[in-house]
Amino acid sequence: MRSDILKHKTYLYLTEFFAGMSVMAVELGASRLLAPYFSSSQIVWTIIIATIMIAMALGNLYGGRSADRDPNPDRLYARLLLAAVWIAAIPLVGRYIIIGITGLLVMTVNENFLVLAAFAACLVIFVFPCFLLGTCTPSLASYAVTNLSESGSTVGKLGAYNTIGSIIGTFLPTFVTIPAIGTAATFILFSGVLLALSLVYFISKNVHWRRCAAAVLVFVLCTVFGSRSSFAFWEKDLTAETESVYNYLQVKDTEESTVLSTNVLFGVQSITMKTDELTGLYYDIAMAAPVMAERLLREKGEQERPLKILVLGMGTGTFAGQCLQYLDSPEITGVEIDSRITELSYRYFDAPKEANVVTYDGRAFLAADSSVYDVIMVDAYQDITIPFQMSSIEFFTLVREHLTPEGIMVVNMNMRTGSEDGINTWLSDTIAAVFPSILTVDVRNTTNRELFASASALSGSLLLEGSLQVTDAELRELMEQTAAGFRTYESGSRILTDDRAPVELLGMQAIDAIISEELRYYKEIFRKEGISGLLSSM
16 A cells, blocks of 8 residues: 555655665765775776676666565665665775775785775675665556556656756766765765655654664764764874865875875875975986986076976975975976865965966866976876876877977886886886887885986986086985986887776786785785784784
């Protein structure tokens, strides 16, 4: 027997609308929940989409069979109530599940670690609520179709409401809720919609009061405590933690520096030292590019002209700040796609106001820009997320077109491994197909490698000659060490193109290799002594 609220089918259509909206909101929320740990690469998106589609398919099958066995709407709205509670709990427990799964797999898996960890996390966190939401369409079709002559139009309306809800559920989190209130609040918001939908139904029938009260209590607890949970919940003294359309952003203050990270598990995105000393990271090595470029300008008799520098991936302005500190009044343009990072750079990092910062995609900026530069710094490869459009031969050709004849491109490649077929080899071969002169140098105590490319001849002697004009003794000594560490790159045939650039797979392989190397010692202890031996060694 249908309750009055379902008599005219309007509530069934609303249920389908909000179910479709919630599925897409959960999917987009899943990408933001996983990104700080596993990146937002195409591989992670593939895992999320595939996992949720599997859950929806199983839900469709179960929902249809359940409706045939017992066509009682109470069962559907009970499932929606449970889905609402589960989704509300994701911000509270999801991060702990991810870290737990990661910690378990990192000690037991040697290959495809990130893929397996992301897939396992998706299965545990997101399959069940999406399975429950997947039961909606066949169940609602069973309740809504009362006349076989109208079955087609009724099912069509249900599909349309679901699709419209999905469209809104796609745009709303991406452009409104996640940037404005964050991932946790977005989960809570859409959980609340499903909860309200179920409560209205049960209240209209005056049944299952205890079940509804329990769901409301859990929802309130998750709202209160889940919104306080941090992505890096083990960190106690974060200066700031926020989200933008593109990134999770974390600012941490130490005695020596202020650090920006976009991933809680891998690396530093930008850093500002609290003294005038060098960072000790790849930014210092990258200074070899403007030092050599200044030397080439002097050879041409253009030393009076200020050096023109373009930074693709401005971040918080670390490299730009060093150029302004150590060079003679260079003209610097920075391109940063994430305006929130630029805001943080001025608030926490003393970003150089002398640099002109443009909020734009790096490649799109080059396509629209008519200027030429003496140095172009490509620093857009964040942790394990490498934008394919800024790794192809077409992109590097565009970079060369924006360099002066003696101009130098410097690229930060941050996943150096021992593999001869790794991501850095592919990037280097691609660059070598565009630039005739390439030098590389590894950054000590990191997995970074700096690559310098030019149409003019580059050499260690050129950097040594340029370093003679460097007045800062610390930087001059570093430039001399860098010159000694230069290696001429011998090009190969691994070329990345706009049509074929498997940077996600290559990046995942590199991270697997880095993790395996870093954890080899602890894995051996775990193998011999188990978890007790591992804990005692830490």
